[in-house]
Amino acid sequence: MPVAQAGFIIHLTFILLGIPGLEDWNTWIAIPFCLMYTAALLGNCVLIFLIATERSLREPMYLFLFMLAVSDLVLSTSVVPKMLAIFWFRAREIAFESCLTQMFFAHFGFVAESTILLAMAFDRYVAIYDPLRYTTILTNAKTGKIAMVIVIKSFCIIVPIFFLLKWLPFCRSNVLLACADITVNIWYSFAMPIVTVILDVVFIGMSYVLIVKAVIRLPTKDARLKAFSTCGSHVCIIILFYTSAFFTLSFGHHVPRHIRILLTDLYVLIPPMLNPIVYGMKTNQIWVQVGCLFSQKWKWC
Numbered sequence: 001m002p003v004a005q006a007g008f009i010i011h012l013t014f015i016l017l018g019i020p021g022l023e024d025w026n027t028w029i030a031i032p033f034c035l036m037y038t039a040a041l042l043g044n045c046v047l048i049f050l051i052a053t054e055r056s057l058r059e060p061m062y063l064f065l066f067m068l069a070v071s072d073l074v075l076s077t078s079v080v081p082k083m084l085a086i087f088w089f090r091a092r093e094i095a096f097e098s099c100l101t102q103m104f105f106a107h108f109g110f111v112a113e114s115t116i117l118l119a120m121a122f123d124r125y126v127a128i129y130d131p132l133r134y135t136t137i138l139t140n141a142k143t144g145k146i147a148m149v150i151v152i153k154s155f156c157i158i159v160p161i162f163f164l165l166k167w168l169p170f171c172r173s174n175v176l177l178a179c180a181d182i183t184v185n186i187w188y189s190f191a192m193p194i195v196t197v198i199l200d201v202v203f204i205g206m207s208y209v210l211i212v213k214a215v216i217r218l219p220t221k222d223a224r225l226k227a228f229s230t231c232g233s234h235v236c237i238i239i240l241f242y243t244s245a246f247f248t249l250s251f252g253h254h255v256p257r258h259i260r261i262l263l264t265d266l267y268v269l270i271p272p273m274l275n276p277i278v279y280g281m282k283t284n285q286i287w288v289q290v291g292c293l294f295s296q297k298w299k300w301c
Helices: 023-053 060-077 080-087 094-130 131-137 140-165 183-216 221-230 233-248 259-265 270-284 284-292
Strands: 001-004 009-012 013-015 092-097
Touching: 009 270, 013 094, 023 060, 023 080, 023 140, 023 270, 023 284, 060 080, 060 140, 060 270, 092 094, 094 131, 094 140, 094 221, 094 233, 131 221, 131 284, 140 183, 183 221, 221 233, 233 259, 233 270, 259 270, 270 284
Parallel strands: none
Antiparallel strands: 001 009, 013 092
């Protein structure tokens, strides 16, 4: 609904177009998206339930995995339900406040997940470099403090974008075009991926350099292979998350708009769907607990 202000029309609701150029295919595209989202919901909810209820999964490694599952749910749920509503029910109208809320949680989930992956790299370094002191260095209390830092960092990075957009006038049409100087918005939006993605990747890389050095110093080949295997699932998730982000943020601007939108939609679906599978397959303790959960003898596992 538009209102008049200072001689021009300001719109309070906007129209989301879905995937321009593929309108006839939107209903069919929604089917695999819905299946992937359902798989992401089930996988991450199972992980959250197991870690929250099983005492043997209260170690820092699994607590970080719990945080990762929560951030995956935030990232995918902030976008996919509205996307499916557009595809299947033509629910294209969205209030400006709802749009800002959706944007906030999508970006919050992205920043949080990147920081969680960095914390998990530190966790793996401590576990390999000084395994005898692992439980004293990374206590549950310290893990809780790390979780607070992750939330505060993500919140502080995203909130300025929220307020910068909140006070912009959108007046030309129901298309999201601001009628004001957006230089600050552009520079902050450019700096945010650098701060969150590049710095996190650099620190993760540094952590793995230290991990490799620690592994090389282990006395036997079996010990080295076992140490590397504990990092396997984390490395897979790092590659999955940052490769998806790299294609979305970089190459997405040099391809047709409908391809760019598809890449963005897949980005909020594929990592949340595959992360529980990767950790479930590569972490024996989780795999055992999943089997117990779906068996009649779960209460005795």
